[in-house]
Amino acid sequence: MEIKPGRPAENVTSMLKSIENARIDGIELVIFPEMAIPGYLIGDEWEHEAFLRECEECCNEIRTASRDLIIVFGSVGIDWQKKNEDGRTRKYNSLFVAENGKFIAPDNSPYNFVIKALLPNYREFDDSRHFFDLRKLALELNTSIDKLTSPVKTSKLNLGCALCEDAWDIDYSFSPLNVLAGKNVDLFVNISCSPFTVNKNLKRNKVFSGKATQLKVPLAYVNNVGIQNNGKTVFTFDGSSCIYDSHGNQIVCSPPFEEETLTYDIPLNGEQFGDPIQFKEDSIAEIYRALDFGTRKFMELCGITRITIGVSGGIDSAVAAAIYRHILHPKDLLLVNMPGKFNSQTTKNLAKELADNLHCFYTEVPIDDSVRLTIGQINGRTISNTANGIHQGLGLSQLMLENVQARDRSSRILAAISAAFGGVFTCNANKSETTVGYSTLYGDLSGYLANLADLWKTEIYQLAAYLNENIFHSKVIPQGIFDVKPSAELSSTQNVDRGQGDPIIYPYHDLLFKSWVESWNRTTPEEILAWYIDGQLEEKLGYKEGKISNLFMDASEFVTDLERWWGQYQGMGLAKRIQAPPVLAIKKRAFGFDHRESQMGIRYTRKYTEMKKELLGQAMPRSKIN
Numbered sequence: 001m002e003i004k005p006g007r008p009a010e011n012v013t014s015m016l017k018s019i020e021n022a023r024i025d026g027i028e029l030v031i032f033p034e035m036a037i038p039g040y041l042i043g044d045e046w047e048h049e050a051f052l053r054e055c056e057e058c059c060n061e062i063r064t065a066s067r068d069l070i071i072v073f074g075s076v077g078i079d080w081q082k083k084n085e086d087g088r089t090r091k092y093n094s095l096f097v098a099e100n101g102k103f104i105a106p107d108n109s110p111y112n113f114v115i116k117a118l119l120p121n122y123r124e125f126d127d128s129r130h131f132f133d134l135r136k137l138a139l140e141l142n143t144s145i146d147k148l149t150s151p152v153k154t155s156k157l158n159l160g161c162a163l164c165e166d167a168w169d170i171d172y173s174f175s176p177l178n179v180l181a182g183k184n185v186d187l188f189v190n191i192s193c194s195p196f197t198v199n200k201n202l203k204r205n206k207v208f209s210g211k212a213t214q215l216k217v218p219l220a221y222v223n224n225v226g227i228q229n230n231g232k233t234v235f236t237f238d239g240s241s242c243i244y245d246s247h248g249n250q251i252v253c254s255p256p257f258e259e260e261t262l263t264y265d266i267p268l269n270g271e272q273f274g275d276p277i278q279f280k281e282d283s284i285a286e287i288y289r290a291l292d293f294g295t296r297k298f299m300e301l302c303g304i305t306r307i308t309i310g311v312s313g314g315i316d317s318a319v320a321a322a323i324y325r326h327i328l329h330p331k332d333l334l335l336v337n338m339p340g341k342f343n344s345q346t347t348k349n350l351a352k353e354l355a356d357n358l359h360c361f362y363t364e365v366p367i368d369d370s371v372r373l374t375i376g377q378i379n380g381r382t383i384s385n386t387a388n389g390i391h392q393g394l395g396l397s398q399l400m401l402e403n404v405q406a407r408d409r410s411s412r413i414l415a416a417i418s419a420a421f422g423g424v425f426t427c428n429a430n431k432s433e434t435t436v437g438y439s440t441l442y443g444d445l446s447g448y449l450a451n452l453a454d455l456w457k458t459e460i461y462q463l464a465a466y467l468n469e470n471i472f473h474s475k476v477i478p479q480g481i482f483d484v485k486p487s488a489e490l491s492s493t494q495n496v497d498r499g500q501g502d503p504i505i506y507p508y509h510d511l512l513f514k515s516w517v518e519s520w521n522r523t524t525p526e527e528i529l530a531w532y533i534d535g536q537l538e539e540k541l542g543y544k545e546g547k548i549s550n551l552f553m554d555a556s557e558f559v560t561d562l563e564r565w566w567g568q569y570q571g572m573g574l575a576k577r578i579q580a581p582p583v584l585a586i587k588k589r590a591f592g593f594d595h596r597e598s599q600m601g602i603r604y605t606r607k608y609t610e611m612k613k614e615l616l617g618q619a620m621p622r623s624k625i626n
Helices: 008-024 042-046 050-062 134-140 176-183 200-215 284-304 314-328 344-357 369-378 398-421 431-436 457-471 479-483 506-517 526-532 537-541 555-570 572-579 604-616
Strands: 029-031 068-083 089-099 158-163 189-190 220-222 226-230 233-238 241-246 251-252 307-310 335-336 361-364 382-387 391-394
Touching: 008 029, 008 050, 008 233, 042 050, 050 068, 050 089, 068 158, 068 344, 089 158, 158 176, 158 398, 176 200, 189 200, 200 220, 200 241, 226 284, 284 457, 307 314, 307 398, 314 335, 314 344, 314 457, 314 479, 335 344, 335 398, 344 479, 344 537, 369 398, 431 457, 431 506, 431 555, 431 572, 457 479, 457 506, 506 526, 506 537, 506 555, 526 537, 526 555, 526 604, 555 572, 555 604
Parallel strands: 029 068, 158 189, 189 220, 307 335, 335 361
Antiparallel strands: 068 089, 220 241, 226 233, 241 251, 382 391
16 A cells, blocks of 8 residues: 555545455455554654544554454554653554454553564664664563564464564564464564665565575565655655565565555465565666656655756756656656856757657756856955954855856756746756765755665666666667766866766766765775775776776875765765755665764774875886786
């Protein structure tokens, strides 16, 4: 089902319709996802007692509807007489089992619901901020968690109930499923509210198939679809609900990101009934599906029906335009090219060709007059301090003039033209630029949503090719956009017709930045420099374009480049990310609430400083290193 976060009444209405359909079809057991009534990522909405009371009322509506049915669903369990460790009303992330108008309690439990034992507190998850867990409850009651972990015994079967993380127990000292398996379980039920990220289903299938095989009990996994967010990061939920037999085979529910019901007769005698799982990594097709779904749903959530995109003739804005064109009618999409004196005719022509291919609105708004106005207002202006009689003249440097152009495009033209068009404008930033702040604050970093900001630049090119070949079945993104060198075109040193452009070497720097951001054991310059010295850097980063040392004149240049981008990542890049639009999460570790950062300044470990000193003391020219 699609869960609408913070909308208990809407969710319970949807659930009641499904329950009635199930009753008509003669179904015995109905399973809904984790937090099906309140939603999961709802921030501090959990602190509102009026919201909790509404959730409790909705839970009772499901209980009442359970005549002649067993219904499993997730919601918040509340103990109004006790407190959480923050002093607020005690809440549990809970699984309810209702049958014939009653909630069924697990054996030995003080509550009539199952309590989540393992609360995740990594990536986007922050469960212990709001919920009390089963391990804490066992400690409070002076009993063992094994005793509190019991099946729910219905009139027909014993259900081994677990909530999402309770099945991902590899890094925990306690395994709810292993304990339940020793207590005569007929069927495991795992209800989840599990966001999509690339290759998560691959890992989930390995974990859940392995559990079903190891414990020799079939397992029903039920997830939700939709989007939820924690403010700075927007997550998609792909559903992908399925059933595993006791041999690890699988019955798949429906295509990802689609709301649908799976009805199946589950043999409980140990026989095989599923199909062998095809363990495969996600492709660019799955990435596109998540981007398309998440963008659509976020627009619906915000009530957005028209979009303006600043198109430069480069790959990022072209991909953004193609994605939105697939979502919107051409009358609701406006592409705007805003050339300055450094923009080539090449990129201006490509922007126009893109709009023609997408059959949408297009306009060109030159920025030269606006930039001249700003320069005239600032350069040569005198500022005065009347208290001490000090006067000072102002002037814009070359870098400042580059930023003036970017800000005029977004804060002035795109903001105004979007308002006139009746829509909003987009942020087209990719993850490479976002990592190191290669963007202008209040300029190209602006927009209502950064739906490409979890994709590296090299992946943007892959997505562009996929859009042409598989979505539009024609080259709506012109070949010239693939061929032109990526460039901000903000100065004479960024002339694309002369092959000049961005200072980022994307095939290498994408992998370097990825190791800082996405690796589970994230790297720092210490690891990068050690691998460089040992000749392992290509292997460790997965660089397949040759020797990384060939990209730099010598070790000194390599270190300078490393520290330039690390300084940006921990410095202005971080300051910009804090003020950036929400990011649509696709990967593990998206910027925002998923990649949590504190402004502490640029830092290097002592070991890095020692290795750098030793290396540069014996640095040799590239010809000798080779």
